[in-house]
Amino acid sequence: MATVIELTYYPVKGCAGTPTSAATLTPAGLAHDRSFMVVSEQGVFRTQRRDPRLAVIRPSISADGERLSLHAPETEVLDLHVDTSGERRPVDLFGTAYLGIDQGNAAAEWLSHVLGRKSRLVRVPPEHHRITSGRTPGTAGYADSSALLVVSRSTLDLLNRRLTARGAGLLPMNRFRPNIVIDGWDEPHTEDRAHHVRIGETELGYAKLAIRCAVTMVEQETGRKAGPEPLRTLATYRRATRGGVAFGTRFAVLRPGVVMVGDAVHVTSWGETEL
Structure with missing residues (x-):
C-alpha cells in the first residue's frame, strides 16, 4: 500500500522547509506553506x-x-x-x-x-484570493503554482539510477522541495496519473505536472548552485510536451483536513500522463 513518508511545509517562499509528522491541510495547502x-x-x-x-x-x-x-x-x-x-x-x-x-x-x-x-x-493578507490553474483549479498562498507538490520515492529512485549511470552523484529529495512524499508506488511517476487522491480525511485533485527550473540545481543545505544536474539528466527522459522537464505533480485541495506521515494513499481516479 502507498503511504505518506514525508510532509514538509515552507513558511517563507524560497527558504528552507519545515518537516512535520502531521499537518492541517487547508484549501491553500499545508498550513503556513x-x-x-x-x-x-x-x-x-x-x-x-x-x-x-x-x-x-x-x-x-x-x-x-x-x-x-x-x-x-x-x-x-x-x-x-x-x-x-x-x-x-x-x-x-x-x-x-x-x-x-x-x-x-x-x-x-x-x-x-x-x-x-x-x-x-x-x-499573505487574510483576504488573499488567488485561483490557481490546472486541470483542477484551487488556491494557494505564494506557491509557484498549485497548493501541493507531490513526489513519490520511486520517482526519485529512477532519477538517481540515471544520474549514477552518467557518473553523477545521488540527489536528496529536498532538491525538489515537495510537500508530500509517497512510498509504495513501484512504478516511477505514478503521481502523474493519480487524478483523484484520498489521504486520511483529505482529498486532492490533479492540477498539472511540475515543470522544474534551476532551483533544483541548488544544494539546499549550503545554498550553493551545483548544476547542471538534475536538469541535464531529466531532459533525456522527462521532456514535457509544453516545454521544460517535469518531475513531480501539482495538486489542488478538494477536501481539507489533517494529513499525517503513515497515512495510506488511495487513488480513486486514474488518468493518462500529460508528458
Whole structure:
C-alpha cells in the first residue's frame, strides 16, 4: 500500500522547509506553506534561481501563526510578531500582481544582510484570493503554482539510477522541495496519473505536472548552485510536451483536513500522463 513518508511545509517562499509528522491541510495547502515571501524593494519576489542563499534561511512559525523566527548561519536569530493587519503593498509573483503585508524594517534589514541584496518580507493578507490553474483549479498562498507538490520515492529512485549511470552523484529529495512524499508506488511517476487522491480525511485533485527550473540545481543545505544536474539528466527522459522537464505533480485541495506521515494513499481516479 502507498503511504505518506514525508510532509514538509515552507513558511517563507524560497527558504528552507519545515518537516512535520502531521499537518492541517487547508484549501491553500499545508498550513503556513508559502504564507510569507521575500521581495525586492520594488516588490518583486526573490527566488533561489537568482538568490540561492535563500536556501540557508530556516524559518520556524508558531502553530497559531503569530510568531515567526528566521535562522541563518553565523547570524543572530530574528524573532518576529507576525503582522496580519498592516498596510498592504503591491507584490509581483511571476508577473502577476498580488498584495502583501510588510513585516517591518527589522525583517528587511536581517534579510538584506543575509542575502546581500535589499529585501523585505511580506505575508499573505487574510483576504488573499488567488485561483490557481490546472486541470483542477484551487488556491494557494505564494506557491509557484498549485497548493501541493507531490513526489513519490520511486520517482526519485529512477532519477538517481540515471544520474549514477552518467557518473553523477545521488540527489536528496529536498532538491525538489515537495510537500508530500509517497512510498509504495513501484512504478516511477505514478503521481502523474493519480487524478483523484484520498489521504486520511483529505482529498486532492490533479492540477498539472511540475515543470522544474534551476532551483533544483541548488544544494539546499549550503545554498550553493551545483548544476547542471538534475536538469541535464531529466531532459533525456522527462521532456514535457509544453516545454521544460517535469518531475513531480501539482495538486489542488478538494477536501481539507489533517494529513499525517503513515497515512495510506488511495487513488480513486486514474488518468493518462500529460508528458
